[in-house]
Structure formats: structure tokens, C-alpha cells
Amino acid sequence: MLRFGVNYTPTRGWFHHWLDFDLDEVRADLDSVAALGLDHIRVFPLWPLFQPNRSLIRPRAVEQLVSLADAAGERGLDVAVDGLQGHLSGFDFLPAWTRTWHRRNLFSDPEVIAGQEEYLRTLAAALADRPHFLGMTVGNEIGQFSDAPHPDPDRITPEQAGRWLERMLAACEAGAPGRFHLHAEYDASWYRDGHPFTPAHAARLGAATAVHSWVFNGTAQRYGRTGTATEHHAAYLIELSKAWAVDPRRPVWLQEVGAPAPYIGPGHAASFTAATVANALDCPDLWGITWWCSHDVARELADFPELEYGLGLLTNDRRVKPAGETIARIVADRRGAGAGRPEHRPAPRRTALVLDVGGAEAAPRRSVCAPGGEFFEAWARLTADGVRPAVVLADHLPGSTSDGEAGRAHLAARGITELITPAEVR
Incomplete structure (x- = not known):
């Protein structure tokens, strides 16, 4: 079954909500997500809050993650969890034991790697017995720490990147055997010469290939909001990723895609959403689409890149926006089509x-x-x-x-x- 979901951005405090976790607020958020007809969420622990010291993984934080996952399951939502955040919406979140006076390479230092392995294994193990737990993603676009344009990169070779990914994925598997574990990079892996996280890593390691489609990368600026290249950018990345896959039927997860203003203005978000989803659905072997994001970022929070404030399918007070209505309609149509009719499978691309x-x-x-x-x-x-x-x-x-x-x-x-x-x- 093709999956439709959303990247969960909490309405109260954004991802800082882990600092004063309120399960009732989370439940209200998830009620509004489930009302769209979606079947899964992607969840983001903040690494420094969960593992503030290399040898301390906070039990209370892990319990809160499990309670969030259980609340999602009660609403019919499966849960995928990203571990190493890492990086979110223009902000970096790295533990003090990896920076400044304790500066160590995130991808090659033996002690850091051992700490990361234990962290990922712990999160996966805590969720392993939940039937609605899909699996772990190593971390959100964590490869961006390895290269320019990051202002302070931890440089490595492609060989080191590959070994690091293998160890992180093995840690996830050790914690929750047989789940849907993968890693996710940003588009430098596909587009930037010399970037150490390569297309081969993306398409050959883990249970599926994850792609993140953001048309603010020069696509919308160059080709316009309704240009073929813009409306097909997600489909392009899906098909591009398959070139490196050894398995010709390897699933591809469109794990992030959104309608970023001003490149896609609010008045055009619904039409862009409809076109992007329709074009992605024309790609064989698509596992699912997970929109970025669930709820707008509150304007009371300072210093976000402007485009990050309005990416939600719902407002910060949980009202459905036009893009959310579009997604809900697409999901309802797909689910309705499945009742007594064969599932749609895109024709091969000859x-x-x-x-x-x-x-x-x-x-x-x-x-x-x-x-x-x-x-x-x-x-x-x-x-x-x-x-x-x-x-x-x-x-x-x-x-x-x-x-x-x-x-x-x-x-x-x-x-x-x-x-x-x-x-x-x-």
C-alpha cells in the first residue's frame, strides 16, 4: 500500500517541545493530522536533549518519545523516527560533547561513533515492540555536517561516510531487528561534486532510498513556480535515485517535499501540491510521500528562515490550509479507489x-x-x-x-x- 504521511512539527514550541513535553498538546496535534486521512508521521528527537553526555541517554526523554509514538498509534498513525538531529529548518543541534572544547569529528571519531551507535540502538529498542513503529532514519540530512556550505564542516572521505552509515544502520537494526531502517541526505548527495555522501550510499544502504525535494534549491528560481522542472522536481529525484540502485525494485521514499514561499506563493501552494504529488505517483516503486510539514511554525519563535514559517499543511492553531485540503482529497481518492478495485501501479518508464x-x-x-x-x-x-x-x-x-x-x-x-x-x- 502506498503511504501518505507528514513530518510532524509540534505546534507548541516547535521541536523545543521536548524541553517541556505536553502529551495533551501532542494528542491535539495528532488528532488534526489524522483528520487529514494520513497514515504515518516522521518524528524528530533533538539529539542534545536526549543524549546530553556521551554516556547519558536520558530515560525520561526516551519515555516521552515512546508516549508520543503510542499517541500516534492510537490515532491510526504509524511512526518513523529520525535519530541524530542534527539539523532542522536552518538550525543545528549538536551535543556539547562533540563541539568547541570537546571538538571531535561526528563521522570518524571512535568515541563519538560509539556514542551515536548506543543512542540509535536505545531509541530503536524502546520502540521495537510497538506494531505501529516503522523504523529509524539515522538522522535528518546529517550529511550536511560533512562538507560546504556548512560553515564548520567535519570533513571525511566517501569511504568514511559509507563505513559510518553502515555502522549507524547496524545499530538501528540491533535495537529493532527487521524494521524499516534507512538514512536520509539532502540534495548535495545528488547534485554537489565531491560531497562525501554519495548517490551510491543513498541508493544502496538501508531498506529504501530517501529523497528530499526542495524547489528553493534553484529550481523554482530558474524555471518558475509552474515550470515542468519545478512541478516534476520530486519525480525527477525519485527517478534519478534509481540509477544507482542495484535492486531494480528498490523502494523510494519521498521523505520530504513542501511548497516553500515565496518561490511557491500561498495562493499557489495547493496547485503545486497537487501537481507534485500526481507526478510523484507516476513513478514506479514509490514507497510513500511524507509532506513537510504538519503545522506552521509559530511566529513568536525568532530567527527562522522566512520560508520555514509557512510550510505546514495546517496552521499553528491547527486549521487546515489549502495544501492540506489538497493532500486530504488526494488521500481520500486513493483510499476510495482501493475499495474493490486493483491498486494503481504506474506503467514502466520505457x-x-x-x-x-x-x-x-x-x-x-x-x-x-x-x-x-x-x-x-x-x-x-x-x-x-x-x-x-x-x-x-x-x-x-x-x-x-x-x-x-x-x-x-x-x-x-x-x-x-x-x-x-x-x-x-x-
């Missing part, structure tokens, strides 16, 4: 655009995939012409690999029958 990034593992030329890049523009032009392009790596074509039969089998499994290069797109 035409694939061939992507050359200079090598599948490190992807040293992945900037061709970014807005304005040669590959990005070719994919958008094909889409505007009515083609439904998939993406395949040049390295994986039958004539480019030592195992040509494996390459042909991969294309066949994805239903690809035609290949085209960006140079051939006019």
Missing part, C-alpha cells in the same frame, strides 16, 4: 536518459544532475515533451560493464526498452 557522472561510486561529475545542469535540463525537456524518462547510469549499460548480461537484465527488470543521451535531446 525510455531512459543515460547519465554519465564519471563513475558510479564517487560520481565526481554529479553536478550535471543539478538545476541548470546538462542532464537536469535534458530530463526536463523530455518530460515537457510528454516522455516519461527513467534514468540509467552509463556505467551500467550492457556495453559498459564486464557483465553485459547483468546490464541487460537490469534494464529488462525496469522495463526499459529505449536509451537516449542528453546530447540527443533537443
Whole structure:
């Protein structure tokens, strides 16, 4: 079943609500989320509040997380939990034992890694017996700490990033065996040359590939709010991610997508939402869509980037906004269509655009995939012409690999029958 959910942003105190946790307020928030017909939420503990010392994971904080998850389950909402926050809405949240006088690399210091493993294992274990617990995401876009444009990055190599991810995912699995554990990066993994968290990491480690689609990354600015590239940006990332997947049926989770003003004005949020969701639903192997976010950020809270205040499907006093009405209608239509009728499955994308990034593992030329890049523009032009392009790596074509039969089998499994290069797109 295709999943529809929301990234839960508490109405009272934003994610600072963990400091004075009020379960009644949480329940009221979740009532308003459930009323939209959604089936899951993504939840964000603040790492420094849950693990203020490397050897202290606060039992009371863990209990509050479990009580939030139970409240969600009572309302028919499954729960996915991100562990290492890390980074949220333009703010960094890192424990004191990793910064300044105790500065240690988040991704390579042995003691920090051991502390992170214990933290993730503890959260996963606390939720492991809850049937409505989906699984852990290692942390929200935590790869942004490893590279520019972060003002103070903890630099590592792609090899170190891969080893770190494997250890974090193993810790989640140790705490809650068999759950839906994954990691989530921001679009530098797909678009930024030299970024240590690579597309191969995203598409090969964990139970699914997570993509975060934000058109403020230059897409809406360059192509306009109704441009093909803008309204199909989420679908583009979904299809782009599949180029690196070894499993041709690997699920892709559109884990974050939203309508950021002023690039998508409030009067256009509903139409952008409808177009974005419709285009994402045309992608095979989509696990689900989790909108960012549930509720607007209160204006009483200072210093957020302006666009962060108005991303909710509901206002800060829990009134449904036009984008929320759109999501609710889409969900109702999908659920109604499932009653006595076969589930909709998108047709295979027969035409694939061939992507050359200079090598599948490190992807040293992945900037061709970014807005304005040669590959990005070719994919958008094909889409505007009515083609439904998939993406395949040049390295994986039958004539480019030592195992040509494996390459042909991969294309066949994805239903690809035609290949085209960006140079051939006019």
C-alpha cells in the first residue's frame, strides 16, 4: 500500500517541545493530522536533549518519545523516527560533547561513533515492540555536517561516510531487528561534486532510498513556480535515485517535499501540491510521500528562515490550509479507489536518459544532475515533451560493464526498452 504521511512539527514550541513535553498538546496535534486521512508521521528527537553526555541517554526523554509514538498509534498513525538531529529548518543541534572544547569529528571519531551507535540502538529498542513503529532514519540530512556550505564542516572521505552509515544502520537494526531502517541526505548527495555522501550510499544502504525535494534549491528560481522542472522536481529525484540502485525494485521514499514561499506563493501552494504529488505517483516503486510539514511554525519563535514559517499543511492553531485540503482529497481518492478495485501501479518508464557522472561510486561529475545542469535540463525537456524518462547510469549499460548480461537484465527488470543521451535531446 502506498503511504501518505507528514513530518510532524509540534505546534507548541516547535521541536523545543521536548524541553517541556505536553502529551495533551501532542494528542491535539495528532488528532488534526489524522483528520487529514494520513497514515504515518516522521518524528524528530533533538539529539542534545536526549543524549546530553556521551554516556547519558536520558530515560525520561526516551519515555516521552515512546508516549508520543503510542499517541500516534492510537490515532491510526504509524511512526518513523529520525535519530541524530542534527539539523532542522536552518538550525543545528549538536551535543556539547562533540563541539568547541570537546571538538571531535561526528563521522570518524571512535568515541563519538560509539556514542551515536548506543543512542540509535536505545531509541530503536524502546520502540521495537510497538506494531505501529516503522523504523529509524539515522538522522535528518546529517550529511550536511560533512562538507560546504556548512560553515564548520567535519570533513571525511566517501569511504568514511559509507563505513559510518553502515555502522549507524547496524545499530538501528540491533535495537529493532527487521524494521524499516534507512538514512536520509539532502540534495548535495545528488547534485554537489565531491560531497562525501554519495548517490551510491543513498541508493544502496538501508531498506529504501530517501529523497528530499526542495524547489528553493534553484529550481523554482530558474524555471518558475509552474515550470515542468519545478512541478516534476520530486519525480525527477525519485527517478534519478534509481540509477544507482542495484535492486531494480528498490523502494523510494519521498521523505520530504513542501511548497516553500515565496518561490511557491500561498495562493499557489495547493496547485503545486497537487501537481507534485500526481507526478510523484507516476513513478514506479514509490514507497510513500511524507509532506513537510504538519503545522506552521509559530511566529513568536525568532530567527527562522522566512520560508520555514509557512510550510505546514495546517496552521499553528491547527486549521487546515489549502495544501492540506489538497493532500486530504488526494488521500481520500486513493483510499476510495482501493475499495474493490486493483491498486494503481504506474506503467514502466520505457525510455531512459543515460547519465554519465564519471563513475558510479564517487560520481565526481554529479553536478550535471543539478538545476541548470546538462542532464537536469535534458530530463526536463523530455518530460515537457510528454516522455516519461527513467534514468540509467552509463556505467551500467550492457556495453559498459564486464557483465553485459547483468546490464541487460537490469534494464529488462525496469522495463526499459529505449536509451537516449542528453546530447540527443533537443
